[in-house]
Amino acid sequence: MVTFNPRSAKSVEHIQEDFFAKLAQELSRYYWGASLIVTRYAEQIGLLNNFSKARLLADVLRLLCVKGDKATVSTAIEKIGKRLYIILDDLDRLEGEELLETIKLIDVNADFKNTVFLVACDKKYANDVFQKYLGVNPSQGYLDKYITREVHLSSYVEEKLAEVMVKSLEEKLGDGELITKQVVLQGWHEIAPYIVSHLGSMRHLKRYQEIFISDFSLEISQRYKVQDYVDPIDFFLLTLLKYKDPGVYDAVKYRICFDDNGPFYSLDPENRWARKNPFSKRNIASGSSDDTSQEDSGSMLSDHISPVVQAAQWAASTEVVSALFEGRDNVVSGQSSKGLPGIGVNSLIQDRRGFTSYFPDLEDEDRESWCQDVLALVQCKDDESGCEVLDRRYRMGDRKAMIRLLDKMIESRPLPNEDRIRTWKFIAYMADKCGAEELENSLRFCLRRGTYTCYEDWGIVARGKCNDFKMRLFDWVIAEYPALAYRCFCIMRGLRRQDIATYIYTKAEVEDHLKDVFNSCFKRYEHLLQCEDYTYGGGWGDEFILNQVMNLQSVVYGLFCQDIGTREVITETLVPWIKAYPEHSIWLFLTKYDEPSSAIFREKMLNGLDDAGLSVEAWIELMTTSEMQEVLNLIVKEPDIRTLLKWLPRSIPGLWNLLKSSKATDKCNN
Structure with a gap:
């Protein structure tokens, strides 16, 4: 490996000269006389004017025996038997002429045998420099003439950061009573692309992982740890928020309250677990309210995230809070679907009962x-x-x-x-x-x-x-x-x-x-x-x-209307049931009575019962009270639901109480 930074050259005129000096020095470690071969080649293409005075006599003698051309250098590299990697760094810090000289260097020497040039640069920056220096737009494809394959370094770095985090979790985390280390690692693999994209370097990753492991392993009590009662993916996201934007993290921790409709934001931390959001749909409909002002309470978090992140110092704070409380489909890589072994056990940060498990120092x-x-x-x-x-x-x-x-x-x-x-x-x-x-x-x-x-x-x-x-x-x-x-x-x-x-x-x-x-x-x-x-x-x-x-009503109604084994179930199940419980069987006629298909259902049932040897009259005779007999008579004979509803309560619970009461006769007479 030969690493060369063009910015280290004495001047722009010496970039290629300094490069060949570095190349000659490295090749001499493996091939005797390589230094003079490279120097001769550099002199031949006009980069050097004379031989170095420090040249050894043996090198001079060897140089006299070989041709000092490009092919000789290439053959020398080949004889070494190793692949030569030439690394040119910081190209995106060069000025126009310096960058042009470096590109010329690559262009002239890229066909050496067993040789690969590795170039590190911001492609857009390099093209912008060329445009400014040459006075024309070289287009985004200018460097493509010299670069065979591109490797985006950010993806490579993020992959390595994710691997480092895995090793750290494997070393420092143990199995919980509910959540094992394997479950945590699965969660990391799903969320890692999003997390590391916001960390970017090993320094930030180490600080992040220290916070995560410390908080994740905290004890809620002598028996319970945070690890067992949180969703690992949500905790990875929450830790990212804590590291990148402590202000928004504190707003989530101390200002999120819950009511029956879910989480909402409040500036009043007192009695927060018993607070009601007066501006939720349910409380508005019922006309309820408390002493919290609209400004303090805010709106439903699911509808309006801005109160939580209004003082955000990090651009992605809104996205993370939304992922925690509205759904993380946009931040999780390769979301688990039903049918696949997913992550997300006890993902309860959106619920009152699970929320404080993420913050063990909160009183609950x-x-x-x-x-x-x-x-x-x-x-x-x-x-x-x-x-x-x-x-x-x-x-x-x-x-x-x-x-x-x-x-x-x-x-x-x-x-x-x-x-x-x-x-x-x-x-x-x-x-x-x-x-x-x-x-x-x-x-x-x-x-x-x-x-x-x-x-x-x-x-x-x-x-x-x-x-x-x-x-x-x-x-x-x-x-x-x-x-x-x-x-x-x-x-x-x-x-x-x-x-x-x-x-x-x-x-x-x-x-x-x-x-x-x-x-x-x-x-x-x-x-x-x-x-x-x-x-x-x-x-x-x-x-x-x-x-x-x-x-029971719903099932009977559905099966009869869909003609599912009607004759069989009537004979084997329904008739014995009616004979055993004639009063309770009235319920079968009241099933979804106000739907258009109820007439079809009633006709099918009556015909089916008659074919099975149980007429309505026989059914009525089985009843023990005259009240129930009158109710069934009216239900069977009254085709108009509007007439029936004059005395029949609309609700099922009301009808249940009616049939159990002794006032059924009076209702029918009225």
């Missing part, structure tokens, strides 16, 4: 309780204990936090001691109990082939058995949450053949499962009716009972 009386519940949920050994955690957090108003936690868990690799099958059960539990659309969509997506990495007994399921795992999961969902299973399956009925092929079930199998859903719905509702002290709802109360009734 509920933080340790939250950490205990997350740990219990991940490491529980039975379904009931996990459901108890979910129920308690639901009653505490942490619905969104638990949904986000479960959703992120299935997008990531299993945590230590996590039973992935049980995690899916919790997802179905929450999707059914509180109508979590995000979790329901995850279940639907799980029906596709090749989506999600499946696990069994804390190990990876063999690729060929992945669909078997999913089928067992949905067998369980059908038995426990039939209405949820129906919503997952019904969208598959209208798919084309090529589309249904991407799912784990065929169309015929979907039809069979929908019949199973129908039977399971009745069994589950029957269980409710037989248990006066029903407690399976986990303390969710009357709302849970009503949800089960509505679920």
